[in-house]
Amino acid sequence: MSSILKLFAFPFAVIIVCLGIMTIFGGHITPGGGFQGGAMIAGGVILCIIVYGLEESPINFSHDFISAIENIGALGYIGLGLVGLITSGFFLYNVGTDFYGLIPQYIVNIFHYQDPTNAGIVPYFNILVGLKVLVGLSAVVIAFSQFDKTKDHIKNDDENVHKNMNNQDNDNDSLEIGD
Amino acid sequence: MLYLGPVIFGFILGLVVGIRVKNNPNSNIKFTTGFYIIIFIVALIVAWYSGPYPFFDDVPISTAFISGTIGLIAGSLIRKISGTQ
Numbered sequence: 001m002s003s004i005l006k007l008f009a010f011p012f013a014v015i016i017v018c019l020g021i022m023t024i025f026g027g028h029i030t031p032g033g034g035f036q037g038g039a040m041i042a043g044g045v046i047l048c049i050i051v052y053g054l055e056e057s058p059i060n061f062s063h064d065f066i067s068a069i070e071n072i073g074a075l076g077y078i079g080l081g082l083v084g085l086i087t088s089g090f091f092l093y094n095v096g097t098d099f100y101g102l103i104p105q106y107i108v109n110i111f112h113y114q115d116p117t118n119a120g121i122v123p124y125f126n127i128l129v130g131l132k133v134l135v136g137l138s139a140v141v142i143a144f145s146q147f148d149k150t151k152d153h154i155k156n157d158d159e160n161v162h163k164n165m166n167n168q169d170n171d172n173d174s175l176e177i178g179d
Numbered sequence: 180m181l182y183l184g185p186v187i188f189g190f191i192l193g194l195v196v197g198i199r200v201k202n203n204p205n206s207n208i209k210f211t212t213g214f215y216i217i218i219f220i221v222a223l224i225v226a227w228y229s230g231p232y233p234f235f236d237d238v239p240i241s242t243a244f245i246s247g248t249i250g251l252i253a254g255s256l257i258r259k260i261s262g263t264q
Binding site: 006010011014015017018019021022024025026029030041045052055056058059060061062065069113114115116117123127130131134 | 182187195202214244247248
């Protein structure tokens with residue numbers, strides 16, 4: 001890529017990431033939310049990977065990091081849903097607001113999100129979905145950008161397999177001749 | 180009154196991404212202190228013009244945006260200080 005792109009890509013990616021974070025936190029009152037914000041954050045990461053390449057990218061997600069964040073997102077979502085199921089009998093019940101008066105007040109206070117709209121646990125769901133989407137979409141691009149390496153690796157493996165098969169055939173032939 | 184929800188969780192989300200920002204020694208790209216200062220000033224301008232979401236009348240800027248920026252810068256500085264790059 002050109003030097004101009006390399007000069008502008010990372011600062012621009014930082015702004016895109018922050019816009020994605022902002023979008024996640026407006027999900028319960030405006031258009032946006034976890035998926036859209038997570039996709040915007042992944043867009044910033046993908047921009048860096050495309051411009052700088054995977055080896056030199058300033059924002060670099062390792063396999064362990066992607067795995068950990070995916071797990072936190074998925075298990076957190078299920079966990080919050082189970083809190084509603086255990087306390088009120090309804091899966092994904094909004095225990096942060098308790099519109100139907102089903103659960104004790106101290107549980108409502110624990111899960112209440114601090115904002116003026118009385119959103120309850122909806123922003124937490126947005127955050128968890130955002131985490132999951134940002135690493136999920138980034139992982140797809142990281143996997144595709146490593147495709148050449150994978151292809152070479154598979155090609156080498158195939159060549160080795162063919163060589164071994166040829167050797168085995170030769171051995172079998174020699175056995176047959178010997179027999 | 181400052182609403183703490185977007186401030187705290189915006190910082191955490193920024194930290195999660197910022198902790199993966201690294202200086203590659205083989206690369207020509209270097210993140211100096213001036214880079215972070217300029218990013219913060221630009222983020223302040225963007226947050227000011229974005230404005231707060233509806234019902235958020237505590238401060239005239241987007242608190243989620245600016246706390247996300249601070250988290251991202253803090254995460255990258257933590258990684259830089261910890262010497263894992």
